[in-house]
Amino acid sequence: MTGAATSRECIIKRAAKEFKDGMHVNLGIGMPLITPAFLEPGIEVVLQSENGILGMGGYPAPGEEDPDLINPGKETVTLANGASLFGSHESFGMIRAGRIDLTMLGALQVGMYGGKNCEF
Amino acid sequence: MCGDLSIKPEGLIRNTGQLLETKQISKMIASFIGENKAFEKMYITGELSLELTPQGTMAEKCAAGAAGVPAFYTPAAYGTIGNIHPFHSVIYWLISEVQTGELPVRYNKDGSVAVMSKPKETRDFNGKAYVMEESIFGDYAFVKVHKADRMGNCQFRLAQNNFNECMGKNAKVTLVEADEIVEVGEIAPENVHLQGIYVTKVLKSTEEKKIEKLTFKKSPEELKNAGE
Numbered sequence: 001m002t003g004a005a006t007s008r009e010c011i012i013k014r015a016a017k018e019f020k021d022g023m024h025v026n027l028g029i030g031m032p033l034i035t036p037a038f039l040e041p042g043i044e045v046v047l048q049s050e051n052g053i054l055g056m057g058g059y060p061a062p063g064e065e066d067p068d069l070i071n072p073g074k075e076t077v078t079l080a081n082g083a084s085l086f087g088s089h090e091s092f093g094m095i096r097a098g099r100i101d102l103t104m105l106g107a108l109q110v111g112m113y114g115g116k117n118c119e120f
Numbered sequence: 121m122c123g124d125l126s127i128k129p130e131g132l133i134r135n136t137g138q139l140l141e142t143k144q145i146s147k148m149i150a151s152f153i154g155e156n157k158a159f160e161k162m163y164i165t166g167e168l169s170l171e172l173t174p175q176g177t178m179a180e181k182c183a184a185g186a187a188g189v190p191a192f193y194t195p196a197a198y199g200t201i202g203n204i205h206p207f208h209s210v211i212y213w214l215i216s217e218v219q220t221g222e223l224p225v226r227y228n229k230d231g232s233v234a235v236m237s238k239p240k241e242t243r244d245f246n247g248k249a250y251v252m253e254e255s256i257f258g259d260y261a262f263v264k265v266h267k268a269d270r271m272g273n274c275q276f277r278l279a280q281n282n283f284n285e286c287m288g289k290n291a292k293v294t295l296v297e298a299d300e301i302v303e304v305g306e307i308a309p310e311n312v313h314l315q316g317i318y319v320t321k322v323l324k325s326t327e328e329k330k331i332e333k334l335t336f337k338k339s340p341e342e343l344k345n346a347g348e
Contacts, residue, residue, distance in 0.1 A: 051279055059338070060336060089286040093176075
Protein backbone atom coordinates (compact mmCIF):
# COMPACT_ATOMS: atom_id res chain seq x y z
CA MET A 1 0.00 0.00 0.00
CA THR A 2 1.33 3.48 -0.82
CA GLY A 3 1.92 6.14 1.81
CA ALA A 4 -1.16 8.06 0.73
CA ALA A 5 -3.44 5.02 1.01
CA THR A 6 -2.04 4.25 4.46
CA SER A 7 -2.63 7.82 5.66
CA ARG A 8 -6.14 7.81 4.24
CA GLU A 9 -6.90 4.52 5.96
CA CYS A 10 -5.48 5.86 9.23
CA ILE A 11 -7.58 9.00 9.05
CA ILE A 12 -10.76 7.15 8.11
CA LYS A 13 -10.34 4.49 10.81
CA ARG A 14 -9.48 7.07 13.47
CA ALA A 15 -12.50 9.18 12.49
CA ALA A 16 -14.75 6.11 12.64
CA LYS A 17 -13.79 5.67 16.32
CA GLU A 18 -15.68 8.91 17.11
CA PHE A 19 -19.02 7.23 16.45
CA LYS A 20 -20.93 6.09 19.54
CA ASP A 21 -23.87 3.73 19.40
CA GLY A 22 -27.18 5.50 18.69
CA MET A 23 -25.69 8.77 17.46
CA HIS A 24 -27.28 10.89 14.74
CA VAL A 25 -24.43 11.88 12.45
CA ASN A 26 -24.00 14.27 9.51
CA LEU A 27 -21.15 13.44 7.14
CA GLY A 28 -19.47 15.88 4.76
CA ILE A 29 -18.18 15.15 1.28
CA GLY A 30 -14.95 13.16 0.96
CA MET A 31 -13.45 10.83 3.55
CA PRO A 32 -16.25 11.35 6.09
CA LEU A 33 -18.67 9.54 3.75
CA ILE A 34 -16.40 6.49 3.86
CA THR A 35 -16.28 6.20 7.66
CA PRO A 36 -19.54 4.20 8.06
CA ALA A 37 -17.84 1.28 6.30
CA PHE A 38 -15.39 1.18 9.25
CA LEU A 39 -17.82 1.34 12.16
CA GLU A 40 -16.68 -0.69 15.15
CA PRO A 41 -18.73 -3.83 15.79
CA GLY A 42 -21.91 -3.22 17.78
CA ILE A 43 -22.09 0.48 16.87
CA GLU A 44 -25.16 1.64 14.97
CA VAL A 45 -25.60 5.24 13.92
CA VAL A 46 -28.28 7.13 11.99
CA LEU A 47 -26.86 9.18 9.12
CA GLN A 48 -28.46 12.55 8.42
CA SER A 49 -28.21 14.08 4.96
CA GLU A 50 -28.89 17.83 5.08
CA ASN A 51 -30.98 17.81 1.91
CA GLY A 52 -33.65 16.03 3.95
CA ILE A 53 -32.86 12.45 4.93
CA LEU A 54 -32.56 10.73 8.31
CA GLY A 55 -31.34 7.19 7.84
CA MET A 56 -29.27 7.63 4.69
CA GLY A 57 -27.93 4.27 3.52
CA GLY A 58 -24.85 3.43 1.48
CA TYR A 59 -24.36 3.90 -2.23
CA PRO A 60 -26.66 1.78 -4.42
CA ALA A 61 -25.72 -1.28 -6.44
CA PRO A 62 -26.06 -0.80 -10.23
CA GLY A 63 -29.76 -0.81 -11.06
CA GLU A 64 -30.78 0.41 -7.59
CA GLU A 65 -30.00 4.09 -8.30
CA ASP A 66 -32.85 6.65 -8.20
CA PRO A 67 -32.59 10.27 -9.44
CA ASP A 68 -34.81 11.40 -6.53
CA LEU A 69 -32.52 9.92 -3.88
CA ILE A 70 -29.25 11.82 -3.66
CA ASN A 71 -26.94 13.26 -0.98
CA PRO A 72 -25.80 16.92 -0.78
CA GLY A 73 -22.87 16.04 -3.05
CA LYS A 74 -25.45 15.01 -5.68
CA GLU A 75 -24.35 11.37 -5.50
CA THR A 76 -26.96 8.60 -5.64
CA VAL A 77 -27.64 6.95 -2.26
CA THR A 78 -30.09 4.50 -0.67
CA LEU A 79 -32.22 4.57 2.48
CA ALA A 80 -31.64 2.48 5.61
CA ASN A 81 -34.50 0.73 7.37
CA GLY A 82 -36.44 3.26 9.45
CA ALA A 83 -35.45 6.25 7.32
CA SER A 84 -37.54 9.44 7.17
CA LEU A 85 -37.65 12.24 4.58
CA PHE A 86 -38.35 15.99 4.93
CA GLY A 87 -37.40 19.42 3.58
CA SER A 88 -34.23 21.49 3.97
CA HIS A 89 -35.83 23.89 6.48
CA GLU A 90 -36.69 20.90 8.70
CA SER A 91 -33.24 19.45 8.17
CA PHE A 92 -31.31 22.56 9.19
CA GLY A 93 -33.83 23.13 11.98
CA MET A 94 -32.84 19.86 13.63
CA ILE A 95 -29.17 20.72 13.13
CA ARG A 96 -29.61 24.23 14.58
CA ALA A 97 -31.58 22.86 17.53
CA GLY A 98 -28.70 20.55 18.43
CA ARG A 99 -30.33 17.22 17.58
CA ILE A 100 -27.38 16.00 15.50
CA ASP A 101 -24.69 14.54 17.76
CA LEU A 102 -21.72 14.63 15.42
CA THR A 103 -20.71 16.14 12.11
CA MET A 104 -17.60 15.31 10.12
CA LEU A 105 -16.37 17.72 7.48
CA GLY A 106 -14.03 17.06 4.58
CA ALA A 107 -11.15 19.52 4.47
CA LEU A 108 -8.05 20.27 2.42
CA GLN A 109 -6.01 21.76 5.23
CA VAL A 110 -6.70 21.94 8.94
CA GLY A 111 -4.83 24.29 11.25
CA MET A 112 -3.52 22.78 14.46
CA TYR A 113 -5.99 24.88 16.44
CA GLY A 114 -8.93 23.88 14.27
CA GLY A 115 -9.10 26.55 11.54
CA LYS A 116 -9.55 25.02 8.12
CA ASN A 117 -9.52 25.64 4.40
CA CYS A 118 -11.96 23.81 2.19
CA GLU A 119 -11.67 23.31 -1.50
CA PHE A 120 -13.35 21.28 -4.22
CA MET B 121 -32.51 32.18 -4.34
CA CYS B 122 -30.94 28.93 -5.36
CA GLY B 123 -29.39 26.00 -3.50
CA ASP B 124 -26.92 25.12 -6.22
CA LEU B 125 -25.83 26.79 -9.40
CA SER B 126 -24.84 23.77 -11.43
CA ILE B 127 -24.29 24.61 -15.05
CA LYS B 128 -23.65 21.10 -16.30
CA PRO B 129 -26.12 19.81 -18.92
CA GLU B 130 -27.40 17.20 -16.48
CA GLY B 131 -27.46 19.72 -13.60
CA LEU B 132 -30.60 19.60 -11.56
CA ILE B 133 -31.02 23.34 -11.76
CA ARG B 134 -29.61 23.72 -15.26
CA ASN B 135 -32.18 26.37 -16.10
CA THR B 136 -30.69 28.66 -13.47
CA GLY B 137 -27.29 28.09 -15.03
CA GLN B 138 -28.79 29.02 -18.40
CA LEU B 139 -30.19 32.29 -16.96
CA LEU B 140 -26.67 33.01 -15.78
CA GLU B 141 -25.22 32.50 -19.28
CA THR B 142 -27.80 34.85 -20.82
CA LYS B 143 -26.92 37.38 -18.09
CA GLN B 144 -30.44 37.50 -16.71
CA ILE B 145 -29.32 37.21 -13.08
CA SER B 146 -28.33 40.47 -11.35
CA LYS B 147 -28.02 39.13 -7.82
CA MET B 148 -27.51 35.66 -6.39
CA ILE B 149 -28.32 34.57 -2.87
CA ALA B 150 -26.71 31.15 -2.54
CA SER B 151 -24.90 28.84 -0.17
CA PHE B 152 -22.70 27.01 -2.65
CA ILE B 153 -21.11 28.42 -5.80
CA GLY B 154 -17.93 26.36 -6.05
CA GLU B 155 -18.68 24.32 -9.15
CA ASN B 156 -19.66 27.15 -11.48
CA LYS B 157 -16.76 28.92 -13.26
CA ALA B 158 -19.05 31.19 -15.29
CA PHE B 159 -20.66 32.50 -12.11
CA GLU B 160 -17.31 33.06 -10.43
CA LYS B 161 -16.04 35.09 -13.41
CA MET B 162 -19.19 37.24 -13.52
CA TYR B 163 -18.91 37.92 -9.79
CA ILE B 164 -15.23 38.89 -9.90
CA THR B 165 -15.77 41.21 -12.89
CA GLY B 166 -18.72 42.95 -11.29
CA GLU B 167 -21.46 41.62 -13.60
CA LEU B 168 -23.60 40.39 -10.73
CA SER B 169 -23.95 40.60 -6.96
CA LEU B 170 -23.51 37.73 -4.52
CA GLU B 171 -24.94 37.32 -1.05
CA LEU B 172 -23.30 34.22 0.37
CA THR B 173 -25.68 32.77 2.92
CA PRO B 174 -25.41 29.63 5.09
CA GLN B 175 -27.70 26.93 3.75
CA GLY B 176 -29.78 26.58 6.92
CA THR B 177 -30.24 30.35 7.06
CA MET B 178 -31.39 30.31 3.43
CA ALA B 179 -33.95 27.60 4.21
CA GLU B 180 -35.16 29.48 7.29
CA LYS B 181 -35.44 32.80 5.38
CA CYS B 182 -37.80 31.02 2.97
CA ALA B 183 -39.75 29.17 5.69
CA ALA B 184 -40.08 32.27 7.89
CA GLY B 185 -41.16 34.43 4.97
CA ALA B 186 -43.69 31.74 4.03
CA ALA B 187 -45.09 31.98 7.58
CA GLY B 188 -45.31 35.79 7.53
CA VAL B 189 -42.38 36.18 9.94
CA PRO B 190 -40.18 39.11 8.80
CA ALA B 191 -36.98 38.27 10.70
CA PHE B 192 -35.48 35.71 13.06
CA TYR B 193 -32.39 35.06 15.12
CA THR B 194 -29.96 32.24 14.40
CA PRO B 195 -26.61 31.21 15.91
CA ALA B 196 -25.25 30.39 12.45
CA ALA B 197 -22.45 32.69 11.24
CA TYR B 198 -22.11 34.47 14.59
CA GLY B 199 -18.64 35.94 14.38
CA THR B 200 -15.26 34.41 14.54
CA ILE B 201 -12.49 35.97 12.47
CA GLY B 202 -12.66 34.65 8.94
CA ASN B 203 -10.48 34.99 5.84
CA ILE B 204 -10.80 35.23 2.09
CA HIS B 205 -8.97 32.40 0.41
CA PRO B 206 -8.36 32.68 -3.32
CA PHE B 207 -7.30 29.33 -4.79
CA HIS B 208 -6.78 28.95 -8.51
CA SER B 209 -9.80 30.73 -9.88
CA VAL B 210 -12.27 29.70 -7.18
CA ILE B 211 -12.98 32.01 -4.25
CA TYR B 212 -14.30 30.53 -0.99
CA TRP B 213 -15.21 32.42 2.15
CA LEU B 214 -15.57 31.08 5.64
CA ILE B 215 -19.13 31.74 6.63
CA SER B 216 -18.15 33.81 9.68
CA GLU B 217 -17.58 36.92 7.56
CA VAL B 218 -21.30 36.97 6.87
CA GLN B 219 -21.94 38.49 10.30
CA THR B 220 -19.22 41.15 10.40
CA GLY B 221 -20.05 42.44 6.93
CA GLU B 222 -16.65 41.87 5.41
CA LEU B 223 -17.84 40.11 2.27
CA PRO B 224 -17.99 42.02 -1.03
CA VAL B 225 -21.49 41.79 -2.45
CA ARG B 226 -20.45 43.36 -5.74
CA TYR B 227 -17.14 44.26 -7.38
CA ASN B 228 -16.34 47.00 -9.89
CA LYS B 229 -14.80 45.98 -13.21
CA ASP B 230 -11.38 47.08 -11.94
CA GLY B 231 -11.59 44.66 -9.00
CA SER B 232 -12.30 47.25 -6.32
CA VAL B 233 -15.31 46.65 -4.11
CA ALA B 234 -18.53 48.35 -5.22
CA VAL B 235 -20.84 47.14 -2.46
CA MET B 236 -19.85 45.53 0.85
CA SER B 237 -22.23 43.30 2.76
CA LYS B 238 -23.89 45.05 5.69
CA PRO B 239 -22.96 43.92 9.20
CA LYS B 240 -25.80 42.12 10.88
CA GLU B 241 -27.48 42.93 14.20
CA THR B 242 -26.78 40.54 17.02
CA ARG B 243 -28.57 39.87 20.27
CA ASP B 244 -28.12 37.58 23.27
CA PHE B 245 -30.78 35.12 24.35
CA ASN B 246 -30.23 32.93 27.41
CA GLY B 247 -26.55 33.85 27.46
CA LYS B 248 -25.89 32.84 23.84
CA ALA B 249 -25.27 35.21 20.93
CA TYR B 250 -27.40 35.19 17.78
CA VAL B 251 -27.42 37.01 14.43
CA MET B 252 -30.60 38.63 13.16
CA GLU B 253 -31.53 37.55 9.66
CA GLU B 254 -34.32 39.08 7.59
CA SER B 255 -36.70 36.75 5.81
CA ILE B 256 -37.03 36.56 2.05
CA PHE B 257 -40.34 37.43 0.41
CA GLY B 258 -40.03 36.00 -3.08
CA ASP B 259 -41.95 37.05 -6.14
CA TYR B 260 -41.63 33.78 -8.08
CA ALA B 261 -40.77 30.22 -7.11
CA PHE B 262 -40.07 27.42 -9.58
CA VAL B 263 -40.37 24.10 -7.80
CA LYS B 264 -40.38 20.45 -8.68
CA VAL B 265 -42.78 17.87 -7.20
CA HIS B 266 -43.79 14.28 -7.87
CA LYS B 267 -47.60 14.53 -7.97
CA ALA B 268 -49.79 17.60 -8.21
CA ASP B 269 -53.57 17.75 -8.41
CA ARG B 270 -55.66 20.36 -10.16
CA MET B 271 -56.10 22.33 -6.93
CA GLY B 272 -52.31 22.64 -6.65
CA ASN B 273 -51.90 20.16 -3.79
CA CYS B 274 -48.48 18.55 -4.20
CA GLN B 275 -46.62 15.52 -2.97
CA PHE B 276 -42.88 14.87 -3.00
CA ARG B 277 -41.19 11.60 -3.69
CA LEU B 278 -38.09 10.38 -1.80
CA ALA B 279 -35.64 13.28 -1.30
CA GLN B 280 -37.39 15.65 -3.74
CA ASN B 281 -38.48 18.11 -1.04
CA ASN B 282 -35.19 19.85 -0.07
CA PHE B 283 -35.89 23.54 -0.86
CA ASN B 284 -39.01 22.96 -2.93
CA GLU B 285 -41.45 23.11 -0.03
CA CYS B 286 -40.13 26.22 1.73
CA MET B 287 -39.58 28.11 -1.54
CA GLY B 288 -42.92 26.99 -2.95
CA LYS B 289 -44.71 28.26 0.15
CA ASN B 290 -42.75 31.51 0.18
CA ALA B 291 -43.31 33.16 -3.19
CA LYS B 292 -46.25 35.26 -4.39
CA VAL B 293 -46.40 33.18 -7.57
CA THR B 294 -45.39 29.51 -7.40
CA LEU B 295 -45.00 27.52 -10.59
CA VAL B 296 -44.89 23.77 -10.02
CA GLU B 297 -43.39 21.23 -12.38
CA ALA B 298 -44.81 17.78 -11.60
CA ASP B 299 -43.86 14.27 -12.68
CA GLU B 300 -47.60 13.50 -12.75
CA ILE B 301 -50.77 15.55 -12.65
CA VAL B 302 -53.51 13.65 -10.82
CA GLU B 303 -57.21 14.05 -10.03
CA VAL B 304 -58.26 15.94 -6.92
CA GLY B 305 -58.55 13.45 -4.06
CA GLU B 306 -55.89 11.09 -5.32
CA ILE B 307 -53.31 12.48 -2.88
CA ALA B 308 -54.55 11.59 0.63
CA PRO B 309 -55.04 14.82 2.68
CA GLU B 310 -52.43 13.80 5.25
CA ASN B 311 -49.92 13.17 2.45
CA VAL B 312 -50.04 16.65 0.91
CA HIS B 313 -46.60 18.23 1.37
CA LEU B 314 -47.17 21.54 -0.46
CA GLN B 315 -50.76 22.71 -0.10
CA GLY B 316 -52.66 24.15 -3.04
CA ILE B 317 -53.12 27.50 -1.30
CA TYR B 318 -49.47 28.25 -2.06
CA VAL B 319 -49.53 27.15 -5.71
CA THR B 320 -50.39 29.26 -8.75
CA LYS B 321 -49.87 26.98 -11.74
CA VAL B 322 -49.01 23.35 -12.33
CA LEU B 323 -47.20 22.01 -15.39
CA LYS B 324 -46.23 18.47 -16.25
CA SER B 325 -42.54 17.65 -16.71
CA THR B 326 -41.60 16.89 -20.28
CA GLU B 327 -38.00 15.78 -19.75
CA GLU B 328 -36.63 12.66 -18.14
CA LYS B 329 -34.93 13.01 -14.75
CA LYS B 330 -31.16 12.96 -14.87
CA ILE B 331 -28.54 11.91 -12.34
CA GLU B 332 -25.58 14.28 -11.92
CA LYS B 333 -23.20 11.97 -10.05
CA LEU B 334 -24.04 8.33 -10.50
CA THR B 335 -22.28 6.64 -7.58
CA PHE B 336 -22.26 2.95 -6.82
CA LYS B 337 -21.20 1.08 -3.71
CA LYS B 338 -17.53 0.15 -3.35
CA SER B 339 -15.84 -2.44 -1.16
CA PRO B 340 -14.02 -1.10 1.94
CA GLU B 341 -10.69 -1.68 0.14
CA GLU B 342 -11.82 0.31 -2.89
CA LEU B 343 -13.04 3.10 -0.60
CA LYS B 344 -9.75 3.37 1.24
CA ASN B 345 -7.80 3.64 -2.00
CA ALA B 346 -10.20 6.05 -3.72
CA GLY B 347 -8.93 9.55 -4.41
CA GLU B 348 -5.37 8.53 -5.23
